[in-house]
Amino acid sequence: MPLLLSVNGANHTIDAPPDSKLLYVLRDSLGLTGTKYGCGEGMCGACTVLLDGKPARSCQAPLSTVVGKKITTIEGLEQNGRLHPVQEAFIGAEAFQCAYCTSGMIMAAVGLLHRNSRPSVEEIIDAMDGNICRCGTYPRIVEAVRQAASKGSAE
Amino acid sequence: MNDEATSDLLLEVEQHAAIRPLGYGFALGRRDFFKLLGSGVVVCLSTGPARTQESGARRHSEEDLPQSIQAWLHIAEDGRVTVYTGKVEVGQNIRTSLTQQVAEELRVSASSIGLIMGDTALTPYDMGTFGSRTTPTMGPQLRNVSAAARETLLDLAAQRWHADRSSLVAADGEISDRNSHRSVAYGELTKGRELVQVIGDDPALEPPSQWRIAGTPMPKVDGRAFVTGKHQYPSDVIRPGMLHGKVLRPSAFRATLKSFDPGGAKQIPGVTVVRDGDFVGVAAPDLGMASKALQAMHAEWAAPPQTSEATLFEDVRKAATEETDNPGGPPRFTAGSIERGFSSADHTLAQSYRVSYIAHVPLEPRAAVAEWQDGKLTVWTGTQRPFAVRDELAQAFRLSSDKVRVLVPDTGSAYGGKHTGDAAVEAARLAKAANRPVKLVWTREEEFTWAYFRPAGVIDVKSGIRRDGSLVAWRFDNYNSGPAGLRSPYAIPHQAIEFHPTDPPLRQGSYRGLAAPANHFAREVHMDELAHIIGMDSLEFRMKNLSDARARAVLATAAQKFDWQREKSSPTRGLGIALGAEKGSYVATCVELEIAGREVKLKRVVEAFECGAVVNLNGLENQIAGAIMMSLGGALFEAIHFGNGRILNPHLVTYRVPRFSDLPKIEVEIVNRKDLAPAGAGETPLMAVAPAISNAIFAATGIRLRSLPMVPDGLPANPPGTHA
Numbered sequence: 001m002p003l004l005l006s007v008n009g010a011n012h013t014i015d016a017p018p019d020s021k022l023l024y025v026l027r028d029s030l031g032l033t034g035t036k037y038g039c040g041e042g043m044c045g046a047c048t049v050l051l052d053g054k055p056a057r058s059c060q061a062p063l064s065t066v067v068g069k070k071i072t073t074i075e076g077l078e079q080n081g082r083l084h085p086v087q088e089a090f091i092g093a094e095a096f097q098c099a100y101c102t103s104g105m106i107m108a109a110v111g112l113l114h115r116n117s118r119p120s121v122e123e124i125i126d127a128m129d130g131n132i133c134r135c136g137t138y139p140r141i142v143e144a145v146r147q148a149a150s151k152g153s154a155e
Numbered sequence: 156m157n158d159e160a161t162s163d164l165l166l167e168v169e170q171h172a173a174i175r176p177l178g179y180g181f182a183l184g185r186r187d188f189f190k191l192l193g194s195g196v197v198v199c200l201s202t203g204p205a206r207t208q209e210s211g212a213r214r215h216s217e218e219d220l221p222q223s224i225q226a227w228l229h230i231a232e233d234g235r236v237t238v239y240t241g242k243v244e245v246g247q248n249i250r251t252s253l254t255q256q257v258a259e260e261l262r263v264s265a266s267s268i269g270l271i272m273g274d275t276a277l278t279p280y281d282m283g284t285f286g287s288r289t290t291p292t293m294g295p296q297l298r299n300v301s302a303a304a305r306e307t308l309l310d311l312a313a314q315r316w317h318a319d320r321s322s323l324v325a326a327d328g329e330i331s332d333r334n335s336h337r338s339v340a341y342g343e344l345t346k347g348r349e350l351v352q353v354i355g356d357d358p359a360l361e362p363p364s365q366w367r368i369a370g371t372p373m374p375k376v377d378g379r380a381f382v383t384g385k386h387q388y389p390s391d392v393i394r395p396g397m398l399h400g401k402v403l404r405p406s407a408f409r410a411t412l413k414s415f416d417p418g419g420a421k422q423i424p425g426v427t428v429v430r431d432g433d434f435v436g437v438a439a440p441d442l443g444m445a446s447k448a449l450q451a452m453h454a455e456w457a458a459p460p461q462t463s464e465a466t467l468f469e470d471v472r473k474a475a476t477e478e479t480d481n482p483g484g485p486p487r488f489t490a491g492s493i494e495r496g497f498s499s500a501d502h503t504l505a506q507s508y509r510v511s512y513i514a515h516v517p518l519e520p521r522a523a524v525a526e527w528q529d530g531k532l533t534v535w536t537g538t539q540r541p542f543a544v545r546d547e548l549a550q551a552f553r554l555s556s557d558k559v560r561v562l563v564p565d566t567g568s569a570y571g572g573k574h575t576g577d578a579a580v581e582a583a584r585l586a587k588a589a590n591r592p593v594k595l596v597w598t599r600e601e602e603f604t605w606a607y608f609r610p611a612g613v614i615d616v617k618s619g620i621r622r623d624g625s626l627v628a629w630r631f632d633n634y635n636s637g638p639a640g641l642r643s644p645y646a647i648p649h650q651a652i653e654f655h656p657t658d659p660p661l662r663q664g665s666y667r668g669l670a671a672p673a674n675h676f677a678r679e680v681h682m683d684e685l686a687h688i689i690g691m692d693s694l695e696f697r698m699k700n701l702s703d704a705r706a707r708a709v710l711a712t713a714a715q716k717f718d719w720q721r722e723k724s725s726p727t728r729g730l731g732i733a734l735g736a737e738k739g740s741y742v743a744t745c746v747e748l749e750i751a752g753r754e755v756k757l758k759r760v761v762e763a764f765e766c767g768a769v770v771n772l773n774g775l776e777n778q779i780a781g782a783i784m785m786s787l788g789g790a791l792f793e794a795i796h797f798g799n800g801r802i803l804n805p806h807l808v809t810y811r812v813p814r815f816s817d818l819p820k821i822e823v824e825i826v827n828r829k830d831l832a833p834a835g836a837g838e839t840p841l842m843a844v845a846p847a848i849s850n851a852i853f854a855a856t857g858i859r860l861r862s863l864p865m866v867p868d869g870l871p872a873n874p875p876g877t878h879a
Contacts, residue, residue: 037390
């Protein structure tokens with residue numbers, strides 16, 4: 001039976017088994033390739049999306065559990081050509097090298113700032129520890145999240 | 156290229172013996188350029204003689220270009236500049252640093268430049284992106300081409316205006332005449348032209364001290380595409396009608412397929428099953444169906460018994476005991492007489508160091524999309540060697556190279572791990588059978604198992620010193636780990652250094668820095684042990700034996716920033732220092748760590764780095780900090796475990812890589828030598844981290860750790876070679 005998904009504010013009817021993982025539906029059925037496969041084990045965070053505003057591993061999320069939730073991917077952050085403050089901060093701090101982890105990092109950071117608008121460095125590290133950057137850009141990612149947080153509160 | 160750089164390059168080439176002396180398969184005629192790119196001016200860099208061709212000027216030779224072209228640049232009628240290079244971007248930031256260098260010499264804004272990289276149909280032949288060679292070789296080549304293009308534009312403007320060429324100036328994408336105050340945009344000058352200029356490789360370039368665009372900390376040229384998810388990595392490529400592939404992996408390494416039954420796989424609609432020799436795979440409309448098809452198959456594999464990790468280090472030394480004395484044999488280096496050196500020493504020390512197999516773990520696994528059309532094969536894949544992968548494909552499918560095109564979209568990292576075309580060949584085999592484009596993305600488990608590893612090895616060091624701290628004898632034998640970074644930067648009169656290759660139990664190959672981090676680990680820990688024997692400060696001992704001014708400078712810089720002279724170790728706080736010199740650049744690292752019970756926590760890393768003139772400080776600083784983070788893994792906890800032809804920890808749950816919580820305070824001090832040519836920086840920043848950590852652990856605890864990783868489960872409960 002087709003399932004109805006809400007992705008980045010648009011509804012999509014998906015004809016896939018209910019145990020299919022969200023990641024592959026996003027990438028292969030909807031062409032939203034900004035969300036990355038890194039391990040398929042929920043251990044690297046490259047596939048992080050927001051479900052009702054909370055960061056989640058899309059490689060671990062069966063479709064049946066995301067029906068009725070607001071799914072946000074990296075493609076859904078930009079609004080009317082304006083980047084999200086976290087995206088701006090990642091560019092500003094150049095918080096990437098190969099940038100394959102960047103979508104997942106940004107989604108995890110957006111999720112963190114959603115529930116804690118002024119996280120300490122320790123809280124950033126704690127919240128992001130499930131996201132791997134193999135290029136080791138961690139210092140700049142922490143800096144980008146801090147910058148985004150201070151900007152967000154200034155607005 | 157100096158001798159040392161040449162020998163480094165040769166070592167790297169030996170690491171992947173699949174590289175054959177291909178010559179240049181370059182087959183574009185000059186007409187093709189303009190058909191492809193539109194009119195304008197093209198400047199090619201060749202090792203052959205220089206020449207210029209205007210359309211129709213020399214008809215006899217207009218269809219062929221030299222076979223030795225290394226790069227080319229096109230200026231279109233609208234002023235857009237497109238640069239073609241066979242190098243690839245895997246996160247090392249060369250798309251930006253090369254763009255800056257073109258902008259510098261051509262005197263245009265970086266935003267008007269586009270780089271086409273790693274496309275075997277459009278870019279000149281390139282051996283590959285490895286060995287920190289892009290900055291010292293491709294950088295000057297592109298600067299050279301750009302400078303020649305600028306001069307050509309000045310010529311064209313002088314002709315157009317019948318002006319005195321010496322009064323013309325190129326700046327901001329325009330030529331202007333100081334005498335008459337008129338100006339013309341580059342695009343105006345190239346409009347309607349079909350001019351090809353071939354120049355020789357003898358640059359007359361802006362010295363780094365005069366740089367205005369190169370040398371600035373320019374942000375990545377395509378940052379926005381990364382933060383919006385719009386950049387298409389190899390695994391993101393989508394083709395019309397594309398299927399998804401999966402491969403049935405053997406039960407163990409070196410296994411052969413004894414029997415195969417596709418079971419119900421063939422009955423699944425839309426699924427293509429391929430069995431070809433020992434290769435079994437499927438192509439299906441989606442990944443779920445591909446997985447289902449694999450599960451429906453029955454395969455029986457026969458694998459020979461294989462050695463396990465437990466005997467690894469004995470095995471590699473045993474397998475390499477025979478003397479190799481032929482000149483074409485493995486690398487060795489001697490100076491003075493090692494026997495005389497030892498007899499003149501007051502103290503001698505013999506120690507053995509070990510490094511484990513580790514995995515690259517690029518966050519984007521090996522991936523390829525393959526498409527056949529009219530007997531021609533096109534593959535999008537992540538590789539550091541697009542032309543070698545093209546030839547691998549041509550060989551696998553018995554095609555001539557010109558029937559194969561490999562494109563490398565900017566890739567989700569590689570670290571030396573993506574030299575081969577495995578995923579490309581597999582995807583192409585499936586696509587051929589299915590007669591549809593096929594995408595194949597390796598799973599993390601496949602990546603951990605079927606890729607290749609950084610070689611494990613044993614390094615034996617025997618040294619002799621005098622009472623005053625001068626090193627007199629140095630014997631250094633590396634078994635299996637590799638010959639890169641084998642030689643010591645210290646001035647030692649009597650040396651015998653040798654690499655002993657073996658028949659390794661696992662598939663092994665290049666890794667960021669090759670064996671240089673392993674050889675630096677052994678060397679720099681051993682240096683610390685020697686300093687301890689004679690009771691000399693580690694920094695002082697190194698300086699005493701070091702004449703290379705660049706090495707001394709980074710050591711002094713790091714020590715000063717760290718405050719090495721004043722800071723002291725205690726049982727809960729360890730300080731360590733180490734030096735690295737590799738690929739024409741220099742590094743010194745100081746670390747501070749905290750000991751709490753058996754736990755080691757890295758608190759602070761100060762790294763001084765010098766790679767000649769800095770092209771992009773922003774990218775360099777990012778690269779250095781990242782390399783420090785990456786090297787923490789191999790130093791502290793990363794190790795591949797294996798037994799009987801299987802990898803025992805092929806998941807991120809069981810193979811730990813550095814995470815945010817491992818992040819120490821990192822301070823990078825860059826020594827910018829504008830008087831020196833730029834050297835590569837992707838590898839050398841790793842060199843001194845692991846030995847500095849080992850030395851710091853010793854300083855705090857008296858425990859000398861000589862095996863990598865050092866503390867996979869914390870400090871050893873019964874440390875070797877300490878208290879009885």
